[in-house]
Amino acid sequence: MTRKKRRLYFVSLGLLALGAATALMLGAMGDSLLYFYSPSDLAERPVAEGQRFRLGGLVEEGSVDKAGDTVRFVVTDMVNTVPVVYTGILPDLFREGQGVVTEGHLDAGGTFSAANVLAKHDETYMPKEVADSLKDSGYWQEGADGPPAGAPAAAQGAVRAYQ
């Protein structure tokens, strides 16, 4: 093989890989991207029943109701609320008044059926989307670096994890 032919071979190989990667990614993007909604987003732009998405906000104070391995709670952004039902063991850091991100779909009654309640490694950690949606709804206290209510103040900024 001459150098020219080899260069052609390299280039076509590269283009092939690029094409394959693009095709794979576009195919995968179509049905595996999860959109994030706050309760207010959901009120403005309804989501079809059964469509998978992420719902995030604060766990409303006093809303958690455990019955065996099934948990009901309410996610709020202090403006709108969405009831959530989840079967399984909650993450260790799940608490009333704290930020939470859940993944699942709406059922016929408008309850969000969560398949996953996302675990966070760190109690001071506020999911970015939740923080943004609280800013949108005007309930974010700038500089507080945490949820507006309920979070143990002593913990603010105390624990930093790497990785």
Add this chain to the structure above:
Amino acid sequence: MIPEIGHFALVLALGVALIQAVVPMVGAQRGDLAWMNLARPASVALILCIGVAFAALTHSYIVSDFSVVNVALNSHTDKPMLYKISGVWGNHEGSLLLWILILAIFSVAVSLLGGNLPPALRARALSVQAMITTGFLLFILFTSNPFERFDPAPLDGRGLNPLLQDPGLAFHPPMLYLGYVGFSMAFSFAIAALIEGRVDAAWARWVRPWTLVAWVFLTFGIALGSWWAYYELGWGGYWYWDPVENASFIPWLAGTALLHSAIVAEKRDTLKSWTILLAIITFSLSLLGTFLVRSGVITSVHAFATDPTRGVFILVLLAITVVGSLGLFAWRAPQMKSGGVFAPVSREGTLLLNNVLLSTASATVLLGTLYPLFADALNLGKVSVGPPFFNAVFVPLMTPMLILMGIGPLLAWKRGDALGAVRRLWAALLGTAVVIVATWVMAGGSSVSAMAALGMGVGAWLLLATLVEWAERVRLFRDSPRGSLRRAATLPRAAYGMTVAHIGTALLVMGVVGNAAWKAESIQVMRPGETLAVGAYAMVFEGAESLAGPNYDAIRGRFRMVDDDGHTIAILTPEKRQYTSPPMATTEAAIRTTGAHDYYAVIGDPSPEEGVGAFVTRFYYEPFVPFLWYGALLMGLGGLVSLSDRRHRVGAPRRARAAAGAASRPAAEAPARA
């Protein structure tokens, strides 16, 4: 006083690093040997300064000096000693100091072990290494000083996140950093070669061991992190395609490509520009990984110190590195002579294909990781890219590579005989077919198990083909047993390294496929005395009790794992812990392994409304998970075996003189020694 000594040592280190960055480089340009050789004492001085700083911080942690902000925020008097020490790098500032320490270790290793390197190349590489060190020293001194003081000092510290108080995670960051930072060495050599405008087989021979060291550490580091996530988070998963996991996986993929292209560059004196480019890309991706982890721009299940100034600083460092090195590459690379030619079907050809697939995989994982960032910036909505995306993209890219991995080593350099290779692999083909059919039948013959059977087939193919390749090398069954044994004893270590690492990859593939296909999970409320079938065994809940640990309170559940005849196999005692400082709950899973499958039990909250002593419990049947750890261990071991090849120790100096004397001679001689 000691923290101030540490701080002073860091400032001193900045001065030394600047000298090491400038003087040897100028010396190399001018051909002044004395200036070039300054790099060696400078790198020793640098490691001393940074070592003192690191020791000072460690000392503050050991004696619990809470007047140091960093210690007060991340340590506590009640903490066991191991975690007081691992607390040093269990936070942003300390981990950055560790990063710099490792940079300096690599620097000094090159200057002490690289006695046989051409002085100019060594001087330039050490100078580039010192430039990187300078950047990070500026970063730590201006944005993340670990020696900052509190006045007045608090009585006690706030403690380390209890999830991180774990032996697996105590050693995970140093391993990972040795990997990340290790690629800086390949990068420094690449830049030095670009400045010299000359890349030869000898250059690749020096770069290979450094890349290999970095790759081995990164492999172990990622495996440790994955293992930790598996047993510590209590979710029964080992990989989530989380941005922070991806941050270490992207450079790993690029580094694996680099490892293989460096072989071609060394043995065949070709793909040289590509190897240089990969070295640049791999280190840039390591920096990008650091940026993603440190800046908190991406939402992750992991937590970060989110501080915009730090993010910006790393972004600037990253930009300078990427733009500077790629610019240099664009300017100098076209002047490099390309070496030997080869046919598409040849060992170089398959290694090139492996490189293309690995880099494409690396790029897709990178895009998937960064996509939420782009989408948010372009107002496309807040999205998350989860495991389905990565699985859909990654698996089709890796499958052909894994199949090729079985064939490539059997092809000759320059021009291979594909048909001949496949014919020699008849035993592996037969074995693979048997594995696929047997798996499919045993798993019930459905369409889902057909996918699993094919996946296991890919793993089996790689395993068998690798063994066939080894058998071919030692002429097993063709020669007398004694002859084969003699060949096996004289086979180069690098060949064994490949065999071991590829077998490791095969086991890893089988672990991933088998676990994905047959994993089972069950969540339920159990009263004491109740029994539940899990996998091949049954779990009897014997109740739960409270107990107090050194810095936590816990509920400990007791499960008796019994077989069909009622014999007790094991007692599993998962815990749910409540730590006091910081106040935080953790789940300690109990895992019983059979060597091939894991039984995994978690105790949840009490559920008194369901009966006295009732608890939420969760079981996972985790088939083939141990294969992941065996696989990763073998991959890393393969790297170490390859590293011990005498060529890396003895061969290099001889080769160096030969190459220096005959740089223009055609490289056709090189494969003769391969």
